[in-house]
Every structure is written in C-alpha cells, then in structure tokens.
Amino acid sequence: MSPDIISKKEKTIMGRNRFTNAIYLATLLLMLVALFLSWQRTEMFELERATAANHDREVWLNQGERNPHSAAHFSRYAFKPIPSLSAFEPGAIDYSGLAIWMEAHRRNPATFRYAEGAGELANFVSLTPAWIMQAIIPLVIILLLFSSYAGEREDGTLRQLLSHGISLRAISNGKIRAALYTILKLLLPLSFLIFCATILAEAGASQLDQLLRLILLFCVYGFYFMIFAFIAIGVSAKTSNRRSSAITLFTLWFFFIVVAPKLTNDLATYTVPQPKGFDVNQSLSEARGAYSKDKEYQEEKKQEILDQYGVVDVNELPVNYRGYALQTNEEYGDLLYDQVYNQLGKTYKKQENILGVLSVLSPTTVLKQLSAGLAGTDRLHHDVFAWEAELHRRYIIKMMNEDLMFNAVDGGNYSAGKELWSQVIDYQGQMPSFMSLISSYISMFGILTLWAFLAFLFARHSTLKIQDL
C-alpha cells in the first residue's frame, strides 16, 4: 500500500468528520469578520491621512504674508502612507506615530499613535486576520492532527496497518502529505480572501512589490503552519494516547503563542531598556541648543561667508546674514539629531536582535516580526518614513532660510507670500520596496526555515522510530 492511500484515508476521515468541517467553517467566518473590520479600519486611516494632507497643504498655502523663518516654525506635517497590507497585518502600525511635524530647529518623533485611543482591550488582544493566522490556525492544526498517530495507536489500527505490510515510512509519508493538504486547504481560501482585501485596495507601494510581499507572506505562513503540523504529527507519534498527545500539544501551543513572545519581549527590554522619553527629549534639547553655545563654530562659519563674498563685515554682505546663520544652525543641529536618532535606532536594533535570538524558543516570535515586515507595518518601514520626512524637513527649512538669505537683503520686516509657499512640494511618502529592505529579514527567514526543518526532522524521526505500538 502506497503513501497515497494512507494520505487519501486521512483526507477522507477528515472530510467526513463534522468536527473538522465545523472548525474550517468557524475559522473562515472568523477570518471574514476580522478582514472586514481590518479593511474598514485601513480605509478609514487612508481617508484620514489624505484629508489631513490636503488640509495641511491648504493651511500652508493660505498662511498669508509672513517672515519665511516664522513659516519654517509653522512648517508642515508629513503623514505616513498606510500600506494596504495593514488590512491583513496591522503589525506595529498602531504603536508608531502617523504624522511628523517638520518644523525648524526640531527633529520630532512621529506622533498620534492609534493604539493610544483604542483602549485597553485592543492592546490585550486584537481581532485581526494576522492574529487568526498566528494564533488560531495553529490551534486548528493541532486539533486536526493530534490524534493522527496517537488515535491509531489507541484504537489499535496502527498495529493493523503494519501487519498488512505497510512500512512505517509509507505511513509517515501518507500522514505528512495529508497534513500538508490540510494546511493548503486552510491557507488557500484564507490567502484568497487576504489577496482580495489587500491587492484590490489602493496600495502605498507598487502592485509588483505588493504581489511579492503577498507571495512571501503566503510562503512564510505556509512554513509556520508546517512547523505546527510537523510538531503535531511528531508528538502524536511519540505519545501513547490521544489525551497525552492533546495535553502536550496544547501546552506547546500555549507556550509558543501566548507565553514566549511576551517573555522574550520582557527579556529584550530588560537587557536593552526602552529609551526613556525624558532622556531622549533632553538629548534632543541639547542638540537644539548646541549651535548657540558653540561660538567658535559660529565664528568659523561667519568667516567662511565673509571670505566667500570678500568682505570684512556682515553688514557688507550682499545676502541676509541672519538667513545664512539660521541655515548653518540647522545643518549643525542636523548632525547632532542624527547622532541621537542613530543611537535610538541602535537600541531598537539590539532589542530586535535579542528577539531574533530568542526566537529559538518559539516560531511565533520570529513570524510576528516577519509578518509585520512583509506587510510594511514594522519598525523598519516606519524608520524609512521617518527618515524621508526628515529629509523633506531639511528641504523645506533650507528653502525658507535661503529665501530669507537672498531676498531679505535690506533686513527689516521682510515677508514672503504664497509664491514662496507654493514652491514647497508636498511630502509624497512612498512605501519602500521589499527588495530594498530584504537584507534585514534574511536572518528571520533563516530562523523560520530552521524551525520548519527541525520540526520536519522531529516528525520524521518520531514516525519512523515507533517502538510502542
């Protein structure tokens, strides 16, 4: 008897099992509800973002006549583009700000985090399609597979199969094929629903990039489900009855999905503490005030422009010295701000490295990071937005300072108007392509593949080395 027949038998049993069908239906229904709620939320985010961006433009253009430096203080906001895949996986998008104020002299963090207003329960547990895929489907896989060997052993059918000359290898192949079929049966309809909800929505990235992300998400979740399926088969083969198999698998599920991610996060933030808001604020404040304290640098820059125009006094300059000084102040501060934010980035990276290393405790930890990365809702994607916004801030402020420098030559109460304001191009945030960031995710792909490989070895070893029939 070939593995095909074993596999077919498994599929037939599952197909006839009312409990199995009820689980499929319930999971699909839950996914539909979660997708609807998540899609609606993403649409609302995008609408709010577009409205706010338009409004910001109107306010900027109609601010009236004023000094360009005063306008640089008022400045504009950069609004984060919302990736359509966030309808599937909101990831860290609720925990990172939605807008950055691009004002003069200050490099601000992103503000308006959605999670702040979503209430305690949302931070406790959130009904999203990704959460269903990460937490519920592994449980469904366990419920479907925990008796695959243990049940046969308890009912005495495993002994019967072997007495008919079927090898352990054939049984193992058949069971594994059936498990893979189970995964596909779960993954395909869910992927189709996710595809419809995200690819058809307005995307923040190119359609090709979107497609690549979706394909990789499909593969990553496929691997994740395989890990649970292999572990379920392996444990079922190792345990003497359904009860022991179920207890072991439920314990593993609980540890992998509920305990380990929080535990690893606690360890990561304990080893590398979260930056204290007060301390970072202090550093930013020091960076802001550093230029005014560095008299030597101010003199050096002053001499530089005097030499450039071949004059000895700022009053003889053909440009407005204040505009020049404001720009040198900005450039001086930019370097210091970069240091503060690079330090922050290093802290985050260290924390995530610890999370990565501790992913050996649970595949869910690494999956959560990969899933958010592929959906464009993780910290790395947020950092790209924050950096683009910073570059745009520098562009706006430089334009304002240069206008002051070259047009307010007579000094006095110089004002610019709509002509200048309309020259400032809008911040057009684009989601980075996944390929441009892929190097940051390779190790995570590696860890997940390793988990799948080890789980497969465990299943193979357990099913081929059965002693107790």
Added chain:
Amino acid sequence: MNKVILSYEFLRMRRSIATISLFMFVILASSYSIWSGLAWQTSHQDSLSEFVEQIDKKGSEWRSDLEDIESGKSQSSPYVARPMDINFPAIHVTGPTSHLAIGMTELLPARLMISPRRNGLSMIEAYEFDNPMTLLFGRMDFVFFVTVIVPLLLIALNFDVIASDRARGLNRMLLSNPITESSIIANRMAARTGLLLIIILTVLSIGLYISNNLPFDTVIAWIFLITAYIVFWYGLIFLVVSKNKKGFSGLSNLVSLWLFFVLIIPAASNSITGYLYPQPSKLELLSDARSATSEATKQTAELTQQFLEDHPELTIGDDQVPGYYRALFLSNSVVKESTKPIVAEFTKSLDDRENMLDVLQYLSPTTILQRNLIAIAQTDSRSHALFIETATQHVDLVNDAVEDAVLTSNRISVSTFDQIPSFQDIWEATERPKVTVIWPITFMLFLGLALISLTRRS
C-alpha cells in the same frame, strides 16, 4: 467521605511530579509577572521624578529672577522672568497597584509641561520613543498572568479529574460508597483549585505588600475579583469535566472555551465597540489646531488691539518684549476655542466606548477582571483622560493668572505667581473615576455557583 476524598487528593498531588511541576510554574510565573511590572514601573517613575526635578529647578530660578527684578536687585530685560516662561510639571501619578496592572501607562503620555506657551496639544512632551515592535509584543504583568494564564492552569489541573478514573473503572469503586460522582469531582477539583488559589493569593499579597499607601478596600477588591474569577472557571470546568467521559474531548472543549472567553470575546467586544463608536480622527484635531494657529497668527495685531480696548485700565509695559510671545499666547487661546468641538467629540467617544464596554464586559469574565483591575490601578484610559483634563484646567488657570501681563508686555508679581497652585495639588484634590467592583464580583460568583449547582443537579 468528603474529607477522605480531599485528603486523598492532596496525597495524590504530593506524589505527582506533573502536578508539583505545575504548581512550581505557578509560583515562578506569578512572581516573574510581579517582578516584570515592578521593574518597568520603577524605571518609569524614576524618569518622571527626574522630569519634575528639572522643571521645578527651572521654576525656582525663574521665581528668583522675578524676585530680584521686583526688589530692584537686578534690572528688567525683555527675556527674563517673563510670564510666558512659567513652567509647571504635570505627571500622571497612577494608583498603588499599577505595578501589577501596567494597562495603558506604557503607551500614553505621562509627562506634561504646563505653561502659557503651550496648548492642549503642545503641553504633551515628546514621548513616542519606545520601539514600536516591543510595544506590539506587550508585557507579562500580573493582570496578564491572572486573566490569561490562570484559567489554562486550572484546565490543566482539572480536566482529567475524573476521566482517567472512569477509563480505569476506579470511579465504580468510589461510587460503591455513599457519595455521588459530582461530589467526588467537586471535592477533587476543590482541592486542586484551592491550592492554586492559595498560591496566587500569597504571591499577590507579596505584590500588594510592596506598594506604598495601599488602601484596604483596594486589597479586598483585588482578592475578591481574582477569587470570583477563579470560582467562575471552577464552575465552567466542573460542568465540562462532568459531562465528558473522555479526558481529551473534555480538554478540547475546555481549550475551546478558554479561547472563546479569554481571546475571542474580548477581541470581538473591542471590535464591536470600535465599530459602533469609532475614535475621532486625531489628524482632524491636528488640522483644526493648525488652521486656528495660522488664523490667530495673522490676526495677532487685531486681537491684541481688541483686548486692550476691552481693558482700558491696563497699562503697557516698558520692555521691548518680543511680539511672538503675545502671538503665541493669543494663538493658543484661539486654538483652544476652535478645537473645543473636536476635543468634546473625543471625550464623548471615549465615554461612549467605555460605557459600552462596561456592558459588554459581562460577556466574558476575562474582560471583567482585566478592565476592573486596570481601573483600580488607575492605569486605564478613563484615568488618563482625567489626567489630561485636569492638566488642561491647570493650563487655563495659569493662563488666567498671566493673561493681562502677557498682553500688556508686563510681568506678574511674585505673590501672584505664588498663588498659582501646582498641578500635584490639583491632581490630589481631583476625584478619581469610581470603580464599583461589587457587581462584577457578584456576577462572576453567581455564574460560577450557578454552573456548579446546575452540574450537581443534572
């Protein structure tokens, strides 16, 4: 007979390595959750104290400058001891059990700067520096341990309380005595659950003992809420194990129920509430504030003129105070007025959502316990909203005290400054949202006891 079963059960537990390991896990996990919350809270409090210390120091310097100018020790200048430069720190001081229930404190701003330079939006100091990925993963505090882990531990302890005996036929021998099967299950479960409850309450007592100034009613509320929650799960497990002849099917049903009550119902309750009462757009609030700022800046001269016409008794100061001081003050007043409707919308939306969740919480005891423990610890959204509201009132109070001086380029006197209360005084006098735990406790106890009684009868 009941005593015999109880003694027998304790003996069995003592001899079972699996059960002892499970109780060891309870001790470790619960102690860890308290330590984790305490470590986070200590670091958070240190940061807040540092902030207060720094702002208070600047405040003292400012007052000293004002004193010197008032007494003629130093000369007046446009930038020294100006009323626009008054700063008061405002920090969100949570309840004494906040280390057990971190709640929203990790996310929401806890440091505010009260100053005439600031408005309702800008009084919030930049705080969004946490790694969003670590915020996504969340923390394991005591509330998480009790609400999520404890029911699963109860299931693990009790799911095979009778099934294994049934499978081996041992229950027949027991039933030859004058005792019902439900009494056997109830007693054996009582022994296992009772021991678990004692361990949890002991660790909780240590956690509560660490707190300073802990009111007695808070201790009682924590103990009763957790006990009632465990009684509910006891009743539910009692019902399921009594109905299931096979251990594994009982286990499947119990895990499904755990999933339903602990994860799905709370998530669904939150989604339904969010759908019915969506939170207003913060970006819209921002847009309104920016429009108002822009308009106010354009009209600074007119607004100042109007103010001076309304107050002919005031005299203009001699110093050449920078014009942006006045502009900033006026624009903050305009921003406050123009954002009033949307701020009111935020307050109403939060109230609606919280009121709705107050009702929907009865769909799952997990939601009841989680919401109430966080509310007692004052780390919930309501408590934070009150903090922001109180801070806004404090800003108004400071603005009222300095308005005339700012708009006429004058200073306030030292005695006027001394009459402005600190935020801490106002916060301490503010009445906190009332947390009524009697109904939640009664409801969970009633459910648990009803399930026990129903099972015994059937």
